Amino acid sequence: MYIRRKKYPSGNVGIIVVEKISGKMKELTTIGIAKSDEEVEALVKRGQEWIDREQQRRHPRLDLFGEERIRFERERMNAERLLNSITNIAIDGADLILDKVFDNVGFDRIEDDIFRKLVKARLSYPASKSATVEYLKNHFDDDVSLSKIYRYLDKLSDSQHSIAQDISVGHTRKILGGHIGVLFYDVTTLYFESDYEDELRKTGFSKEGRHKNPQIILGLLVSIGGYPLAYCIHEGNKYEGHTMLPVVTEFVRRYKLEDFIVVADSGLMNSDNVAELEANGYKYIIGAKIKTESKKIKEWILSQPKIDCQMVEYDKGDGKRLLVGYTDDRARKDAYNREKGLRRLEKAYRRGTLTKENINKRGYNKFLTMEGDVKVSIDYDKLETDAKWDGLKGYLTNTDIPASQVYAAYHNLWHVEQAFRISKSKIEIRPMFHFTRRRIEAHICICFVALKVYKELERLLKLTGINMSVDKVLALAQSIVTIQITLPQNKHTISRTMLMKRHQCIAPLFSDDFWVTR
Template identity: 70%
Template structure:
């Protein structure tokens, strides 16, 4: 009997000690719950589907379009471009053919091209505002995580201009003029903001202006900026800390020393658990000399 009591006490001590050494952290609790609620709503709607029509996708996307709030932009061309980008993702010319062949709608291709200028010049801020407010609503009124990354888009063109410049291409098309596209998203990939820069610009210089403008515009508080180590240079980290922003750097394990690699690989892989490693010197991209890895 005494031995059984001792065994139970030992198990309780091990459990307490494990909790103390490896605290369970949930950085995205509210956002995750909001995403789960949204998925459950989608499952509920789909479970009630009893018949599929040719225009079934069109009807569903119409409801979603209105529910998010994009009907603030009273323009049928915009509605069609959004819906059929989701339902039939292809070129503008092919979209025109799709609308004509399946829905009997004769939309002039030149009208779509002219609308893109209108969207870029006058309506993109309205689109962003609708998207941000919908995302904040899903997450209980607060956007707590900002993921930022960039890509490059090249053009089949022979000459550069003021925007399209040759530079480091992520698609390995170094001889083609390109632009840099930066995207700011929240948890779950909800789009928040984007930026376009000259193709020869250093990508690290695109992050802070985009984040600062977004934070100022929407009055964000208590959020975390997440980006990879290529964007988190020392100057950017210093500015993040000057503004008091919390941040997480995504780094490649292969770039660390063998000692750090071994330590990381030895850690138990558990959801919502964070472990910390104190480095002897300064990390090349982290001024406080600490590396944090999410398991």
């Protein structure tokens, strides 16, 4: 026996109990005629009760667990009604966390829903804009057209870039106790999957080995802890040393910084840059090119005893100090790398594949020398000279802080390197498939904000003792769903984010109380 719903020409629905006997369907009884969905559900329930009574009449039995069985059956029917009331399931665990962090930093000041969605997508599902559209549709049933995203990128104004930077700087100042103190600057290159250059995308020396692809140079200014402060983009063939001073000067002017130190790698510095830093009254710590110092200074450096983790100081006058440190670990690494490079050169030499094109100052080709116009050989005297510098690292500064603090500040440059690694591997800032300057700038701005959100979530995890990386938290959160149920009688909608046992380690992130004091 089972319940059949019979629809009449009038639109009403008859609820009938039928039974298949000898291959033919027989109507046993009509429970009633329903005019609405609510009446249908009520009659179906009555029909099921009629079937239960009829089966009990036909097959009477001693039921020792009748009340319990009825409770179980009622529980099952209630569960089925509940499941039938589900109107939406969103895979939004990571999205809910990123929403909270986004607002916690203060980016909710930018009242643009597309901007928020693109930033969160860079962190939870970094992909092309076309793939982002599919992600939003599949996970959130959110119909954002690709053309709408492109129109948004085209109109993303310079003022919005400035607001995003102001928010990032303001939040960073707050978490650092109101004082930024140290500015770390470095650059990287971002390539394009294209064969054509324009006024911005140009071929140049690529840090990623993509020398044939047009690229841009991205400069990034971060604070201690790696929190992004400002960025700049330049033509792909521009000398990276010319990118730092404009962005630092503009940042200092805009935010009225005082008592700060600029820290940068030696590759970004030349005598003109150092002179300009001093002319502006900036304090700095930069990597020193000790092998290109004057003969007198080089002799002094090599005459110093090499004691592990010890630093010596040379007064260069005019307030400039040259600090030279030595470590056994660096010495072993320098020797290993040189031997590795030598073996590569010797292998090429034996094969006869060394040519004058190999003669340059990069890498271990510096140990080659050219005799006449055709013969290239390895200069082993250069190897012996180079070995004298193993383990030595120089730092140039015009500050008066202790040598240990100079060392610590310079080696915090890894925060910028980490920021670039996050941008490239987690946020997937490149390769870029945009071709207009406006869209390129908009894409960089979105990735800059995504990096800030990433670093803020990383800070909160450490602060609250959640011993997991940002990547693991977001990966786990992507298995969390929010279920939406619409009650059949009053049409009221209830939503519930479902945290399973495996999610308890990140459960605090889904509590409103967690974000009240952060």
